[in-house]
Amino acid sequence: xxxxxxxxxxxxxxxxxxxxxxxxxxxxxxxxxxxxxxxxxxxxxxxxxxxxxxxxxxxxxxxxxxxxxxxxxxxxxxxxxxxxxxxxxxxxxxxxxxxxxxxxxxxxxxxxxxxxxxxxxxxxxxxxxxxxxxxxxxxxxxxxxxxxxxxxxxxxxxxxxxxxxxxxxxxxxxxxxxxxxxxxxxxxxxxxxxxxxxxxxxxxxxxxxxxxxxxxxxxxxxxxxxxxxxxxxxxxxxxxxxxxxxxxxxxxxxxxxxxxxxxxxxxxxxxxxxxxxxxxxxxxxxxxxxxxxxxxxxxxxxxxx
Ligand SMILES: CN[C@](CCCC[B-](O)(O)O)(CCN1CCCCC1)C(=O)O
Ligand SMILES: [Mn+2]
Ligand SMILES: [Mn+2]
Ligand SMILES: [Mn+2]
Numbered sequence: 001x002x003x004x005x006x007x008x009x010x011x012x013x014x015x016x017x018x019x020x021x022x023x024x025x026x027x028x029x030x031x032x033x034x035x036x037x038x039x040x041x042x043x044x045x046x047x048x049x050x051x052x053x054x055x056x057x058x059x060x061x062x063x064x065x066x067x068x069x070x071x072x073x074x075x076x077x078x079x080x081x082x083x084x085x086x087x088x089x090x091x092x093x094x095x096x097x098x099x100x101x102x103x104x105x106x107x108x109x110x111x112x113x114x115x116x117x118x119x120x121x122x123x124x125x126x127x128x129x130x131x132x133x134x135x136x137x138x139x140x141x142x143x144x145x146x147x148x149x150x151x152x153x154x155x156x157x158x159x160x161x162x163x164x165x166x167x168x169x170x171x172x173x174x175x176x177x178x179x180x181x182x183x184x185x186x187x188x189x190x191x192x193x194x195x196x197x198x199x200x201x202x203x204x205x206x207x208x209x210x211x212x213x214x215x216x217x218x219x220x221x222x223x224x225x226x227x228x229x230x231x232x233x234x235x236x237x238x239x240x241x242x243x244x245x246x247x248x249x250x251x252x253x254x255x256x257x258x259x260x261x262x263x264x265x266x267x268x269x270x271x272x273x274x275x276x277x278x279x280x281x282x283x284x285x286x287x288x289x290x291x292x293x294x295x296x297x298x299x300x301x302x303x304x305x
Pocket of ligand 1: 095096097119120121122123125130131132133134136137138176177178227229241272
Protein backbone atom coordinates (compact mmCIF):
# COMPACT_ATOMS: atom_id res chain seq x y z
CA UNK A 1 0.00 0.00 0.00
CA UNK A 2 1.15 3.52 -0.87
CA UNK A 3 -0.14 5.96 1.75
CA UNK A 4 -0.25 9.77 1.70
CA UNK A 5 -0.93 11.44 5.04
CA UNK A 6 -2.39 14.94 5.46
CA UNK A 7 -2.69 16.58 8.89
CA UNK A 8 -5.63 18.95 9.25
CA UNK A 9 -5.29 20.68 12.63
CA UNK A 10 -8.72 22.37 12.55
CA UNK A 11 -11.38 22.82 15.21
CA UNK A 12 -13.80 25.52 14.03
CA UNK A 13 -16.53 23.12 12.92
CA UNK A 14 -17.34 22.74 16.61
CA UNK A 15 -16.87 24.70 19.88
CA UNK A 16 -14.44 22.56 21.93
CA UNK A 17 -10.72 23.43 21.97
CA UNK A 18 -8.22 20.64 21.43
CA UNK A 19 -9.38 18.71 18.36
CA UNK A 20 -6.84 20.70 16.32
CA UNK A 21 -4.17 18.70 18.20
CA UNK A 22 -5.50 15.44 16.74
CA UNK A 23 -3.04 15.09 13.85
CA UNK A 24 0.04 15.47 16.04
CA UNK A 25 -1.12 13.17 18.85
CA UNK A 26 -1.93 10.51 16.26
CA UNK A 27 1.53 10.91 14.71
CA UNK A 28 3.12 10.83 18.19
CA UNK A 29 1.42 7.44 18.69
CA UNK A 30 3.68 6.13 15.90
CA UNK A 31 1.42 6.14 12.83
CA UNK A 32 4.12 6.47 10.16
CA UNK A 33 6.60 3.99 11.69
CA UNK A 34 3.86 1.41 12.30
CA UNK A 35 2.53 1.74 8.73
CA UNK A 36 6.08 1.30 7.39
CA UNK A 37 6.51 -1.62 9.79
CA UNK A 38 3.68 -3.46 8.02
CA UNK A 39 5.13 -2.84 4.58
CA UNK A 40 3.46 0.38 3.53
CA UNK A 41 5.26 3.11 1.60
CA UNK A 42 4.30 6.31 3.42
CA UNK A 43 4.56 9.96 2.40
CA UNK A 44 3.64 12.39 5.16
CA UNK A 45 2.58 15.69 3.54
CA UNK A 46 2.66 17.39 6.96
CA UNK A 47 -0.01 19.63 8.47
CA UNK A 48 -2.06 22.13 6.52
CA UNK A 49 -1.77 25.69 7.82
CA UNK A 50 -5.22 27.24 8.25
CA UNK A 51 -5.49 31.03 8.25
CA UNK A 52 -7.87 32.53 10.76
CA UNK A 53 -10.76 34.70 9.54
CA UNK A 54 -11.64 37.79 11.60
CA UNK A 55 -15.25 38.77 12.33
CA UNK A 56 -16.51 35.35 11.23
CA UNK A 57 -20.01 36.12 12.53
CA UNK A 58 -22.67 33.38 12.42
CA UNK A 59 -25.02 33.28 9.44
CA UNK A 60 -28.33 32.48 11.02
CA UNK A 61 -27.39 29.72 13.46
CA UNK A 62 -24.40 28.50 11.37
CA UNK A 63 -21.21 29.20 13.29
CA UNK A 64 -17.80 30.07 11.78
CA UNK A 65 -18.91 29.60 8.15
CA UNK A 66 -16.07 31.61 6.57
CA UNK A 67 -13.15 29.87 8.31
CA UNK A 68 -14.77 26.44 7.80
CA UNK A 69 -15.35 27.10 4.10
CA UNK A 70 -11.82 28.39 3.61
CA UNK A 71 -10.21 25.47 5.48
CA UNK A 72 -12.16 22.91 3.49
CA UNK A 73 -11.03 24.41 0.18
CA UNK A 74 -7.44 23.84 1.35
CA UNK A 75 -8.29 20.27 2.39
CA UNK A 76 -9.97 19.56 -0.96
CA UNK A 77 -6.91 20.76 -2.91
CA UNK A 78 -4.55 18.77 -0.67
CA UNK A 79 -6.54 15.52 -0.92
CA UNK A 80 -6.81 15.84 -4.69
CA UNK A 81 -3.03 16.32 -4.86
CA UNK A 82 -2.35 13.23 -2.72
CA UNK A 83 -4.63 11.20 -4.98
CA UNK A 84 -2.95 12.62 -8.11
CA UNK A 85 0.37 11.53 -6.59
CA UNK A 86 -0.97 7.95 -6.57
CA UNK A 87 -1.52 7.31 -2.86
CA UNK A 88 -4.41 6.17 -0.75
CA UNK A 89 -5.14 9.35 1.22
CA UNK A 90 -5.28 9.48 5.04
CA UNK A 91 -6.69 12.77 6.36
CA UNK A 92 -6.10 13.25 10.09
CA UNK A 93 -8.50 15.67 11.81
CA UNK A 94 -9.49 17.90 13.28
CA UNK A 95 -13.26 17.98 13.47
CA UNK A 96 -15.65 16.26 11.06
CA UNK A 97 -16.49 19.41 9.08
CA UNK A 98 -13.21 18.58 7.29
CA UNK A 99 -14.98 15.74 5.46
CA UNK A 100 -16.50 18.44 3.21
CA UNK A 101 -13.08 19.12 1.72
CA UNK A 102 -11.79 15.57 1.98
CA UNK A 103 -14.69 14.02 0.05
CA UNK A 104 -14.88 16.97 -2.39
CA UNK A 105 -11.19 16.72 -3.23
CA UNK A 106 -11.40 12.93 -3.52
CA UNK A 107 -14.43 13.19 -5.84
CA UNK A 108 -12.56 15.73 -8.00
CA UNK A 109 -10.00 12.98 -8.61
CA UNK A 110 -12.52 10.07 -8.79
CA UNK A 111 -16.05 11.34 -9.57
CA UNK A 112 -17.77 8.01 -8.81
CA UNK A 113 -17.29 7.32 -5.07
CA UNK A 114 -19.05 5.40 -2.33
CA UNK A 115 -18.94 6.87 1.15
CA UNK A 116 -18.80 4.70 4.27
CA UNK A 117 -19.54 6.96 7.25
CA UNK A 118 -18.63 5.39 10.61
CA UNK A 119 -19.98 7.60 13.38
CA UNK A 120 -22.32 7.82 16.35
CA UNK A 121 -23.89 10.71 14.42
CA UNK A 122 -25.21 11.17 10.86
CA UNK A 123 -23.61 14.63 10.38
CA UNK A 124 -26.34 15.38 7.85
CA UNK A 125 -28.04 18.42 9.37
CA UNK A 126 -28.49 21.26 6.90
CA UNK A 127 -27.73 24.83 8.05
CA UNK A 128 -31.50 25.17 8.55
CA UNK A 129 -32.08 21.94 10.52
CA UNK A 130 -28.97 22.02 12.74
CA UNK A 131 -29.90 22.44 16.42
CA UNK A 132 -26.43 23.79 17.27
CA UNK A 133 -25.17 25.51 14.13
CA UNK A 134 -21.92 23.54 14.50
CA UNK A 135 -20.80 22.59 10.99
CA UNK A 136 -19.21 19.28 12.13
CA UNK A 137 -22.83 18.05 12.40
CA UNK A 138 -23.57 19.09 8.80
CA UNK A 139 -20.84 17.99 6.33
CA UNK A 140 -22.91 15.42 4.43
CA UNK A 141 -25.65 17.96 3.65
CA UNK A 142 -23.22 19.97 1.46
CA UNK A 143 -22.04 16.87 -0.41
CA UNK A 144 -25.19 14.88 -1.25
CA UNK A 145 -26.71 15.90 -4.58
CA UNK A 146 -30.32 15.32 -3.49
CA UNK A 147 -29.95 17.94 -0.71
CA UNK A 148 -28.57 20.77 -2.83
CA UNK A 149 -31.90 22.66 -2.85
CA UNK A 150 -31.85 22.70 0.97
CA UNK A 151 -28.51 24.49 1.33
CA UNK A 152 -28.50 28.30 1.62
CA UNK A 153 -25.65 30.39 0.21
CA UNK A 154 -22.80 30.66 2.73
CA UNK A 155 -19.60 32.78 2.42
CA UNK A 156 -16.56 30.74 1.28
CA UNK A 157 -18.85 27.77 0.42
CA UNK A 158 -19.54 28.67 -3.22
CA UNK A 159 -16.73 26.39 -4.47
CA UNK A 160 -18.55 23.31 -3.09
CA UNK A 161 -20.42 21.24 -5.71
CA UNK A 162 -22.47 18.36 -4.32
CA UNK A 163 -20.64 15.24 -5.52
CA UNK A 164 -22.19 12.18 -3.85
CA UNK A 165 -25.45 10.35 -4.61
CA UNK A 166 -27.56 9.35 -1.58
CA UNK A 167 -27.59 5.72 -2.78
CA UNK A 168 -23.78 5.64 -2.56
CA UNK A 169 -23.71 6.47 1.17
CA UNK A 170 -23.78 3.95 4.02
CA UNK A 171 -23.70 4.71 7.75
CA UNK A 172 -22.39 2.43 10.50
CA UNK A 173 -22.64 3.07 14.26
CA UNK A 174 -25.50 5.59 14.45
CA UNK A 175 -27.00 6.11 17.93
CA UNK A 176 -27.44 9.89 18.31
CA UNK A 177 -29.38 11.21 15.31
CA UNK A 178 -31.41 14.44 15.44
CA UNK A 179 -35.11 14.12 14.43
CA UNK A 180 -34.60 16.28 11.33
CA UNK A 181 -31.59 14.19 10.34
CA UNK A 182 -33.63 11.02 10.72
CA UNK A 183 -36.28 12.53 8.44
CA UNK A 184 -33.61 13.31 5.82
CA UNK A 185 -32.15 9.77 6.03
CA UNK A 186 -35.60 8.22 5.59
CA UNK A 187 -36.68 10.65 2.86
CA UNK A 188 -33.54 9.97 0.83
CA UNK A 189 -33.63 6.25 1.58
CA UNK A 190 -30.02 6.30 2.77
CA UNK A 191 -28.72 2.92 3.96
CA UNK A 192 -27.95 2.94 7.69
CA UNK A 193 -26.63 0.35 10.14
CA UNK A 194 -27.39 1.90 13.52
CA UNK A 195 -26.16 0.30 16.72
CA UNK A 196 -29.38 -1.76 16.93
CA UNK A 197 -28.51 -3.40 13.63
CA UNK A 198 -24.90 -3.89 14.72
CA UNK A 199 -26.31 -5.79 17.72
CA UNK A 200 -28.96 -7.74 15.83
CA UNK A 201 -26.89 -8.67 12.78
CA UNK A 202 -23.35 -8.69 14.19
CA UNK A 203 -20.58 -6.64 12.58
CA UNK A 204 -19.66 -9.32 10.00
CA UNK A 205 -23.21 -9.34 8.55
CA UNK A 206 -23.33 -5.54 8.69
CA UNK A 207 -20.19 -5.37 6.54
CA UNK A 208 -21.49 -7.98 4.10
CA UNK A 209 -24.82 -6.17 3.70
CA UNK A 210 -23.04 -2.81 3.46
CA UNK A 211 -20.98 -4.08 0.54
CA UNK A 212 -24.04 -5.64 -1.11
CA UNK A 213 -25.58 -2.17 -0.96
CA UNK A 214 -22.70 -0.01 -2.21
CA UNK A 215 -21.58 -2.54 -4.83
CA UNK A 216 -25.12 -3.34 -6.00
CA UNK A 217 -24.50 -1.66 -9.36
CA UNK A 218 -20.83 -1.01 -10.10
CA UNK A 219 -17.84 -1.25 -7.76
CA UNK A 220 -16.80 2.30 -6.81
CA UNK A 221 -13.73 3.37 -4.84
CA UNK A 222 -14.49 3.77 -1.14
CA UNK A 223 -14.13 6.97 0.88
CA UNK A 224 -14.13 5.84 4.53
CA UNK A 225 -14.93 8.72 6.90
CA UNK A 226 -14.24 7.44 10.41
CA UNK A 227 -15.35 9.55 13.40
CA UNK A 228 -13.55 8.20 16.48
CA UNK A 229 -16.78 8.78 18.47
CA UNK A 230 -18.30 5.81 16.60
CA UNK A 231 -16.39 3.75 19.15
CA UNK A 232 -17.67 3.41 22.69
CA UNK A 233 -16.35 6.17 24.99
CA UNK A 234 -14.70 3.44 27.09
CA UNK A 235 -12.54 2.74 24.00
CA UNK A 236 -12.14 6.28 22.67
CA UNK A 237 -12.73 8.71 25.56
CA UNK A 238 -10.80 11.70 24.17
CA UNK A 239 -13.44 13.10 21.83
CA UNK A 240 -15.84 16.02 21.81
CA UNK A 241 -19.28 14.41 21.55
CA UNK A 242 -19.04 10.99 23.25
CA UNK A 243 -22.17 8.79 23.18
CA UNK A 244 -22.43 5.60 25.27
CA UNK A 245 -23.32 2.28 23.64
CA UNK A 246 -20.75 2.50 20.85
CA UNK A 247 -18.68 0.04 18.84
CA UNK A 248 -16.24 -2.17 20.69
CA UNK A 249 -12.56 -1.95 19.81
CA UNK A 250 -12.92 -5.28 17.94
CA UNK A 251 -15.94 -4.11 15.93
CA UNK A 252 -14.17 -0.85 15.09
CA UNK A 253 -11.09 -2.69 13.86
CA UNK A 254 -13.15 -5.31 11.98
CA UNK A 255 -14.72 -2.50 9.91
CA UNK A 256 -11.28 -1.33 8.77
CA UNK A 257 -10.03 -4.89 8.07
CA UNK A 258 -13.14 -5.61 6.01
CA UNK A 259 -12.88 -2.37 4.00
CA UNK A 260 -9.18 -3.12 3.43
CA UNK A 261 -9.87 -6.55 1.98
CA UNK A 262 -12.30 -5.11 -0.58
CA UNK A 263 -9.23 -3.59 -2.23
CA UNK A 264 -11.32 -0.49 -2.97
CA UNK A 265 -10.26 1.85 -0.17
CA UNK A 266 -9.18 5.09 -1.84
CA UNK A 267 -9.25 7.64 1.02
CA UNK A 268 -9.87 7.56 4.76
CA UNK A 269 -10.57 10.33 7.30
CA UNK A 270 -9.86 9.82 11.01
CA UNK A 271 -11.47 12.70 12.88
CA UNK A 272 -12.62 14.08 16.24
CA UNK A 273 -9.69 12.90 18.36
CA UNK A 274 -9.51 15.63 21.01
CA UNK A 275 -6.79 15.09 23.65
CA UNK A 276 -8.13 17.98 25.75
CA UNK A 277 -11.43 16.12 26.22
CA UNK A 278 -9.64 13.33 28.07
CA UNK A 279 -9.93 13.30 31.87
CA UNK A 280 -6.38 12.03 32.16
CA UNK A 281 -3.30 12.10 29.91
CA UNK A 282 -3.35 8.33 29.45
CA UNK A 283 -6.90 8.52 28.08
CA UNK A 284 -5.64 10.87 25.35
CA UNK A 285 -2.75 8.52 24.55
CA UNK A 286 -5.07 5.52 24.57
CA UNK A 287 -7.48 7.20 22.14
CA UNK A 288 -4.61 8.16 19.82
CA UNK A 289 -3.34 4.57 19.87
CA UNK A 290 -6.81 3.30 18.90
CA UNK A 291 -6.90 5.82 16.03
CA UNK A 292 -3.54 4.48 14.83
CA UNK A 293 -4.82 0.89 15.01
CA UNK A 294 -7.84 1.86 12.86
CA UNK A 295 -5.52 3.22 10.17
CA UNK A 296 -3.27 0.13 10.40
CA UNK A 297 -6.38 -2.03 9.86
CA UNK A 298 -7.14 -0.02 6.70
CA UNK A 299 -3.73 -0.89 5.30
CA UNK A 300 -3.43 -4.59 5.85
CA UNK A 301 -2.70 -5.22 9.53
CA UNK A 302 -4.32 -8.55 10.40
CA UNK A 303 -4.68 -9.58 14.00
CA UNK A 304 -3.49 -13.13 13.35
CA UNK A 305 0.07 -11.83 12.84
C1 LIG B 1 -26.41 14.95 16.45
N1 LIG B 1 -26.15 16.30 16.00
C2 LIG B 1 -25.28 17.14 16.79
C3 LIG B 1 -23.91 16.52 16.98
C4 LIG B 1 -23.04 16.49 15.79
C5 LIG B 1 -21.74 15.70 16.06
C6 LIG B 1 -20.75 15.87 14.97
B1 LIG B 1 -19.68 14.71 14.87
O1 LIG B 1 -18.75 15.05 13.83
O2 LIG B 1 -19.00 14.53 16.11
O3 LIG B 1 -20.32 13.48 14.49
C7 LIG B 1 -25.77 17.30 18.22
C8 LIG B 1 -27.08 17.96 18.40
N2 LIG B 1 -27.59 17.68 19.75
C9 LIG B 1 -26.76 18.34 20.81
C10 LIG B 1 -27.30 18.11 22.21
C11 LIG B 1 -28.75 18.52 22.30
C12 LIG B 1 -29.59 17.88 21.20
C13 LIG B 1 -28.99 18.17 19.84
C14 LIG B 1 -25.19 18.49 16.07
O4 LIG B 1 -24.64 19.43 16.62
O5 LIG B 1 -25.72 18.57 14.91
MN1 LIG C 1 -18.84 12.95 12.80
MN1 LIG D 1 -19.73 11.84 15.78
MN1 LIG E 1 -31.87 2.11 11.17
